Amino acid sequence: MTSFTDLKLDPKVLKAIDAAGYTTPTPIQLGAIPPALEGRDVLGIAQTGTGKTAGFTLPMITMLSKGRARARMPRSLVLAPTRELAAQVAENFDTYAKGSRLTKALLIGGVSFKEQDQLIDRGVDVLIATPGRLIDHFERGKLLLTGVQIMVVDEADRMLDMGFIPDIERIFEMTPFTRQTLFFSATMAPEIERITNKFLSNPERIEVARQNSTSEAIEQILIEHTPRRRDMAAKDKREILRAVIERDGSALRNAIIFCNRKTEVDVVAKSLRKHGYDAEPIHGDLDQSQRTRTLDGFRDGTLRFLVASDVAARGLDIPNVSHVFNFDVPSHAEDYVHRIGRTGRAGKTGIAYTLSTPSDAKYLEAIQHLVGTEIPRGESPWIAPAPKAERDQIEEDAPKRASSRSRSRKKDKPEAAAEPVQDAQDAQADVATTEASVAAPRDNRRDRDSRGEEDRGSRRGGRSRQDNGPKVVGLGDHVPGFIEMSFEERRAEG
Template sequence: MSFSTLGLGAPLLKAIQEQGYSEPTPIQKQAIPVILSKRDVLAGAQTGTGKTAGFTLPLLQMLSEKKVTDHRVRALILTPTRELAAQVGESVELYGKHLPFRSSIIFGGVNINSQIRQLKAGVDIVIATPGRLLDHANQKNIDLSKVEFLILDEADRMLDMGFIHDIKKILSILPKNRQNLLFSATFSDEIKRLADGLLNTPALIEVAKRNTTSQNVKQIIHPVDKERKKELLTHLITTEKWKQVLVFTRTKHGANKLTGQLEKDGITAAAIHGNKSQNARTKALADFKNGEVRVLVATDIAARGIDIDQLPHVVNFELPNIAEDYVHRIGRTGRAGNGGQAVSLVCVDEHEYLKSIEKLIKQEIPKHTFKEFTPDPFIKAEPIQQRGNSRNNNSRGNSNGRNKRASSSNRRGR
């Protein structure tokens, strides 16, 4: 099947060809015709499946068929993070390069005045994080009365970050008659409730079973004492000659500390997390993509939206306390048909986390112990402190914890 069979016009097909794509991914094959039929959609897709093009292409096609030229906001795409907003905005720009539409990316952490100028000049498509969009709406900088298409991208992460109240406020000021698309990597009970209230007899699209890991990703566990993790990570990077590695920590403090140690060991590294300015995060990601930085150390929330087709290695320096996040993390590698490796450094404190992960993905992850890093059998497990991490509950079901986190999470998303 080629893109030309999906109902897309010549300007979009030309842009797709210029990007070097010839055949749609499974999510694109399913989603594009359904969206073009003007149905609401509930889509389950992991990262790396091509879902962004799966909704931007039909969105641009439908806008082009309307032949509207007054540049009013007719499409709104909500994302949980600044990085993902920038990624989606880039996709809209690339695929819409031969169409007359204007788009604007709206998120916090940058000067608001340039965004106001763009909105005043008129735009057709807005890609935004919820907090900053509400800032503009409250200041009457943006008119959402003509929105015909609403897309919630990575809705599960938006709920995790405490954006449900902001989303409800945004929904209350949008026209009732519109097409809604909801994309989520997982279908929790919260997502189902949101979908029930938002979507009208939606088409359900799933391209991967819930909470499954890609067959292209080779997973391995290296048991090691907590105090020797940094040493083992440096050993792996240098002896295996890894050139591009995305490393996950649980906390911002941990990301900074690990980055400093890697730099001392002669390995170029940068940290990316919520306490970093937007400019610092953008530069770190750009340096990582172009090879100037060998290791990018990230927290879960900051890494959402990192999109690198051929990322070869992901390392869990610390296992996540929420099992589903393991799936999201290792989904950063093994994308677009490429192979990848997901390495986890696991100490005795994390054995319960590992059990939860293996139960979730329904498989035992192979283990390999380096002789020189054999864990001390006399070290006892200690409770893991979640300092510096906004998501410090061991379960998504703890609604009280999530509500307490909501206000601070919203500030970060702006």
């Protein structure tokens, strides 16, 4: 079996590897290190968690052991898609460069330009950066890339997903044509292959695993759930998540829970904390210092649950992750491979749960087509509560009552409409009578009022004033017609 001592690495590098506890190189390291030490371009294709970072860091440190950095002109350049991955590369460099005098600078967002400028001005051997921040420094005139001897592009497929390919092409053109290029990716999309054909010269291609394959050390479980209502899907999945955590018990040491949206990341983390679980969110909208603290806490075991967007899915070396949860089925099939690759690393086993609803069917089909196998189904430990019998009866009776009320309103509607018509006719008659009374002489008003009352009586019930008996006396000359009715006669009729 080949060991690191057989790879012609610098003795100081071998000593650092031994101090880190590594003895045997992984397949990607075994395939990439020898041609890299020969100065050849390398195209490495391997699934996440196979040790690609050490595959380019170790030969790079060995080759840079001779020479000296100049101000603003780094001797090597490593491009990473995210701040976390760039910081991880910097940590690997610190681990393997112990005993050497090589210097580094980390250029990522969320950190002061002034501090980064000071490092560049002193001169660095290794510059580790995200594409956006690197271009910012270049456009400010603080950085020259004409001295780059070795250029590394890590997680190139993630660069493609994040829209960095135009920036990568621009950075390639800033560096010397004679540079050595080490290009690593988990998948090879057509756009990535176009770039490698354009910027790599006769590269050594190392493919240690079938593209888009998942590790056999990871037990994959799919939990399918049909929500009670569409708007209850997220709430039901949070219930299922907590039920699985409780069921797995002590076997679940820690877990990364992946969500598709940043807002969902915050909601799930808050929900877990509310129910007594130690959980923190991590996504691109958070401050870099907070993201760093959260990752450090998860790595050292003080944080049990890390709820993350896909910013944490690619390339992060977080050891001893026992579980991964796909709270949302990823919309890009390749992300499934990278997400579950956070567990089952370095020879350890892991479990990856995926929670799906009927709306995820097309994404699930694409994932299974990509990995070439069907994800085993598992039982959900959570059962949705049955609705109350009273609620069922109410929902069953509701349509009947609604139709009954509707019919009742339709039946009553003509009669209700008739009253305003009659009232309007009466009002018109009253107005006409009043106007006539005002215009007539004073001594004739009472007779006209009486006639008007007789007309209204005949319209309302067919009765006239003569039918109501003698008048009530003692109320003066101008008594309204309805008061002149005989109350005794009306009471008798009643």
